[in-house]
Amino acid sequence: GEAAATEWNVSVWGKRRAFTEHVEKLAELVSEKTDGAFTMNVSYGGLSKPRENLDGISIGAFEMAQFCAGYHRDKNPSITVLELPFLGVNNLAEEVAVSHAVYAHPAAAKDLARWNAKLLMTSPMPQYNLVGTGEPRDELAEFDGMRVRATGGLGKAFEAVGGVPTSVPATEAYNAMESGVVDTVAFAQHAHLSFGTINKADWWTANLNPGTVNCPVVVNTDAYDMLSDAEREALDSSVDEAIAHYLDNYGKLLTKWDSVLEEKGVEKVMISEEQLAAFRAKAADPIREQWIKDMTAQGIPGQELYDLVMKTLEDTRAGN
Amino acid sequence: MAGNAAVLEDDSLVSRLDRRLLQVEQVLALISGLAVFSLMVLAVVSVGGRNAFNAPLPGYVDWIEQAMPLIAFMGIAYVQREGGHIRMDIVIGALRGRALWLFELFSVLLILALMICLVWGSWAHFARSFDFAAPLWSRDSSIDIGIPLWPAKLLAPVAFSVLCLRLVLQVWAYGRALVLGLDAPAAVPLIQDAAAQAAHEAEMLTGHDDAPGDSTDSRNSQG
Amino acid sequence: MEPIEIGLWVTGFLLILVVTGMRVAFAAALAGLVGLTWIFWAKFGYDPSRFTKALTIAVKTAGQVPHSKVSSQALSLIPTFILIGYLAYYAGLTKALFEAAKRWIAWLPGGLAVSTVFATAGFAAVSGASVATSAVFARIAIPEMLAIGYNKQFAAGVVAAGGTLASLIPPSAILVIYAIIVEQDVGKLLLAGFIPGAFSAVIYGLLIVGIAMIFKTVGPPVKGFTWKQRFAALPGALPIMFVVVIIIFFVYNPFGEAWGTPTEGGALGAFVVFLMALWRGMKWAELKSALLETAKLAVMIFSIIWGVLIYVRFLGFADLPGAFSDWITSLEMSPMLILICILLAYAVLGMFMDAIGMLLLTLPVVYPAVMALNGGEAVSAADSAFGMNGTMCAIWFGILVVKMAEFCLITPPIGLNCFVVAGVRDDLTVQDVFKGVTPFFIADAITIALLVAFPGIVLYLPSLAG
Numbered sequence A: 001g002e003a004a005a006t007e008w009n010v011s012v013w014g015k016r017r018a019f020t021e022h023v024e025k026l027a028e029l030v031s032e033k034t035d036g037a038f039t040m041n042v043s044y045g046g047l048s049k050p051r052e053n054l055d056g057i058s059i060g061a062f063e064m065a066q067f068c069a070g071y072h073r074d075k076n077p078s079i080t081v082l083e084l085p086f087l088g089v090n091n092l093a094e095e096v097a098v099s100h101a102v103y104a105h106p107a108a109a110k111d112l113a114r115w116n117a118k119l120l121m122t123s124p125m126p127q128y129n130l131v132g133t134g135e136p137r138d139e140l141a142e143f144d145g146m147r148v149r150a151t152g153g154l155g156k157a158f159e160a161v162g163g164v165p166t167s168v169p170a171t172e173a174y175n176a177m178e179s180g181v182v183d184t185v186a187f188a189q190h191a192h193l194s195f196g197t198i199n200k201a202d203w204w205t206a207n208l209n210p211g212t213v214n215c216p217v218v219v220n221t222d223a224y225d226m227l228s229d230a231e232r233e234a235l236d237s238s239v240d241e242a243i244a245h246y247l248d249n250y251g252k253l254l255t256k257w258d259s260v261l262e263e264k265g266v267e268k269v270m271i272s273e274e275q276l277a278a279f280r281a282k283a284a285d286p287i288r289e290q291w292i293k294d295m296t297a298q299g300i301p302g303q304e305l306y307d308l309v310m311k312t313l314e315d316t317r318a319g320n
Numbered sequence B: 001m002a003g004n005a006a007v008l009e010d011d012s013l014v015s016r017l018d019r020r021l022l023q024v025e026q027v028l029a030l031i032s033g034l035a036v037f038s039l040m041v042l043a044v045v046s047v048g049g050r051n052a053f054n055a056p057l058p059g060y061v062d063w064i065e066q067a068m069p070l071i072a073f074m075g076i077a078y079v080q081r082e083g084g085h086i087r088m089d090i091v092i093g094a095l096r097g098r099a100l101w102l103f104e105l106f107s108v109l110l111i112l113a114l115m116i117c118l119v120w121g122s123w124a125h126f127a128r129s130f131d132f133a134a135p136l137w138s139r140d141s142s143i144d145i146g147i148p149l150w151p152a153k154l155l156a157p158v159a160f161s162v163l164c165l166r167l168v169l170q171v172w173a174y175g176r177a178l179v180l181g182l183d184a185p186a187a188v189p190l191i192q193d194a195a196a197q198a199a200h201e202a203e204m205l206t207g208h209d210d211a212p213g214d215s216t217d218s219r220n221s222q223g
Numbered sequence C: 001m002e003p004i005e006i007g008l009w010v011t012g013f014l015l016i017l018v019v020t021g022m023r024v025a026f027a028a029a030l031a032g033l034v035g036l037t038w039i040f041w042a043k044f045g046y047d048p049s050r051f052t053k054a055l056t057i058a059v060k061t062a063g064q065v066p067h068s069k070v071s072s073q074a075l076s077l078i079p080t081f082i083l084i085g086y087l088a089y090y091a092g093l094t095k096a097l098f099e100a101a102k103r104w105i106a107w108l109p110g111g112l113a114v115s116t117v118f119a120t121a122g123f124a125a126v127s128g129a130s131v132a133t134s135a136v137f138a139r140i141a142i143p144e145m146l147a148i149g150y151n152k153q154f155a156a157g158v159v160a161a162g163g164t165l166a167s168l169i170p171p172s173a174i175l176v177i178y179a180i181i182v183e184q185d186v187g188k189l190l191l192a193g194f195i196p197g198a199f200s201a202v203i204y205g206l207l208i209v210g211i212a213m214i215f216k217t218v219g220p221p222v223k224g225f226t227w228k229q230r231f232a233a234l235p236g237a238l239p240i241m242f243v244v245v246i247i248i249f250f251v252y253n254p255f256g257e258a259w260g261t262p263t264e265g266g267a268l269g270a271f272v273v274f275l276m277a278l279w280r281g282m283k284w285a286e287l288k289s290a291l292l293e294t295a296k297l298a299v300m301i302f303s304i305i306w307g308v309l310i311y312v313r314f315l316g317f318a319d320l321p322g323a324f325s326d327w328i329t330s331l332e333m334s335p336m337l338i339l340i341c342i343l344l345a346y347a348v349l350g351m352f353m354d355a356i357g358m359l360l361l362t363l364p365v366v367y368p369a370v371m372a373l374n375g376g377e378a379v380s381a382a383d384s385a386f387g388m389n390g391t392m393c394a395i396w397f398g399i400l401v402v403k404m405a406e407f408c409l410i411t412p413p414i415g416l417n418c419f420v421v422a423g424v425r426d427d428l429t430v431q432d433v434f435k436g437v438t439p440f441f442i443a444d445a446i447t448i449a450l451l452v453a454f455p456g457i458v459l460y461l462p463s464l465a466g
């Protein structure tokens, strides 16, 4: 037939925001580089629910999608290494480096291949620091009995130090804080802003850095293979630029965060190095060991993936 | 919204099969009702545990999400049997005899085709979340406490298959009515005019209020 | 063919299916499945050898929707709200309410009718369904009104109209459905329904008092209850207060911290009524039938929800809502005039369709258009067309459409509440009830006009809740 234009549907969710800026940028760059021969329609929730985006890719309903590993750990066990608590990731650039290193590992590629998906790039999220009501909690002992809205591995980490993880949907987090259903909520900054939890907060842990979610952007393998060489080149070569745009944009949001804290009178809590070390020993080590054990039992090289994350962190810091 | 009275019964094979299937459908619908009840209990446990013992129910939201497919799907064939899925019957209500059965037959055939597709699609959805090789056979898990999702996903194709059986019976019964030119065929919900339907509904709702605790209530007579 | 054209054709197909009497849930799902197949096949250039592939993708896409969409904790409010209503019968709450209302306010002109309206409003606080409320009060209130000389038609009209209050005053299944479809906070919507519901009851009350002073269609005031009798009537109605307090305070506590989340509040409310019913001697057989009735209604509602959402998934691929929004915002009419046209369209549609089916079928396309009309989801109050931000506009429009849907329950030709009342009373025809309910159209039209003109009535409570 005729050389039809290539049009990809991209499934993301919510509204256009910092979290989706790299996808929008990618669409823009790809169209530019191919003179409009290869375009992407970014759909915000019209094509799938976030938790079914991998299913949609596997079916072939759309060609590109974003999701978070923690939404469904059993769908993508290998990349949940990036969601282990207290990995020690300090900023978004480090988050990009470790994510892309794991994505390039054959075990991760094989894991996602079951969904007919190929990992393209990450959507780096800052650490899920806590906002809380009442007296600031800056010592390990004060986490005992704390009701915290934190899901998955993060919830387990707080549980290890005596916290009580409490199931509340993100949309009810504000309500839950107001009603004392929870004392603290773990979110990235943009979510604290959009779900309004910051408005109820007395304090925010600036350096607890307990962990984050990992949200890759994937493409349908068949669709990727069917691209012409020029189109594939346009796509691959745009990833770094799209990520750079994302980091730049998110950086602005983080600058704004400090002024929001000041404006709302939210105290910035710094936790001492000894306390953090105690926290890691109690919460991070056993959870990581269990994770490695579980992965190894499934035939996934858990230790190797974890070591890869640590080595990449070291290399990234050495390179700066 | 029509109730039980709208489905006639006789000695024909299709009617006997109808009653057999009805028993299965009622059990499934009751499971759905019990799931609603469990939601209530779950909330009491969650709120009570949180306030009395500082021990909220772990994964409260995850458990609710698991219960929802039970509530939403299990009674679907029962409601189709009773003619309870809403529709606009202003046009079809004006038809009589063979013309009516023809419309109903056509409509039920379309629904059957749809539901066969959805059994396939929802089974595929289940199959993607199920893996014999994985721990707990799980390839998809809930967000908070990681409950395997395949049992909940399996409920859709199961309930839809029972609905397909019900639809096959209805195709048969409407087809029979069409061929034989029956006035009031068995095993299918007959259109009542809106007033009769409302009267029936009202009768089901009231009664209790006059005599709370009266277990010989009309609503229970159908089992 | 462009996806939008496919969207229009399939929407036409859906309308034909619905009008010819196919069950709405399945009609919507079928239209969605056909539409998805069409879209994917069009993407393959209608290559006959790839039709099976297109069908497979469509079926698997549609097949995700039922499980994926109903597995939502917010939707769990719907069955719990339905269950509350059924249990309330066994708890003897309806009679207790009517008796209390009678002793406290029947001394007004048209007092028994006013009491009926306020008793239905009270019952609305434990019932999520309008039709059920009308059915119950037709049994309790009409005989008492007739006994003191009320016009038969008017007495029936009062009950039919009073029943419509159930869907605005929380708990309300239809408000939960609206919140889910438009992805807004359920708690805020429930809160928003409270004042307009009470407001509607007051307007009905004023109308009745006015009619009682001018016409002879209503009977005399009922006087002579002592204060002792009045207070004696309260304990029976008390569980209603418990439920109201629980549901409201779990959503928003005006005096301090809310008590929990809306989901928990709904379920706890049901539990209180359940205990009350047990205390009144409810047996397993009755509980079983309440559970079975709840399951039937819940399944009916959930089937429409996932059926319509399959159609909505197709609309997402066809981008029809986007196109409709663009068209609406490009019209050279004032946004307020467009909004009024939309509400009038609902009034017409509601004459022929069930409220839940009507809202579910139309909102996916109409709601984004209304939001766009106001200036978008993220618009500030200052920059908006209706003088409110995106969230508030969503809540305001929700209450307006639900009030419209309720209005349709008492309009000919198929106003369901009127049929129910006529069905309960052998001495009344449907025409009688429609005649008797006519003054309440006017009251409803006034209420809707006031809600449109003064959005603060709707938005006061939700804006307090942040």
Ligand code: NA
Binding pocket: C123, C124, C125, C126, C127, C128, C129, C165, C166, C167, C168, C169, C170, C171, C172
């Ligand atoms: Na209500």
Ligand code: NA
Binding pocket: C350, C351, C352, C353, C408, C409, C410, C411, C412, C413, C414, C415, C416
């Ligand atoms: Na009507």
